[in-house]
Amino acid sequence: MSRRIVSPCVGLCSTTVGDSVCRGCQRSDHEIRDWFGYDHATREAVMQRLDGWRVAVAGHYLRVTDADRLQAQLERHGIRFRADQPALSRAVELLRVGRERMRDIRRYGLEPREAGAGMSPVQLHEAIATMLLARAEACRDAGDSDESMT
DSSP: OOOOOOOOOOSOOOGGGTOSBOTTTOOBHHHHHHGGGSOHHHHHHHHHHHHHHHHHHHHHHEEESOHHHHHHHHHHTTOOOOTTSOHHHHHHHHHHHHTTTOSOGGGGTEEEOGGGTTOOHHHHHHHHHHHHHHHHHHHHHHTOTTTTOO
């Protein structure tokens, strides 16, 4: 039985317009290009690295107060997530897709931390996306995106 890891692609690939790191999924251009040639362990390592970044960055701005409510909202709105995906990584997906329609993040099982206090969902997404891109670019610039997976 093969264990399948879906692509982290979110359908917003900015590498097609010349970025070396995708603004949508934070993978490097070569990780995107080579994804289907990677073995299971390499794909899993990339997914864990991306989740780790999302948890660290989103955790600076947010905390999950109700993971079941968060999951229910993701399901209600048809937002893709993985069963093993950490709740804060899921929250990043929620903000990416729903930021324009969300009024109160507390209704989604989330609460702002001090750094995110007073920010709208749009502002939270922008701050998180900016920090994620900076991490991914730093990793790419260091040349260790798929070598160390950290």
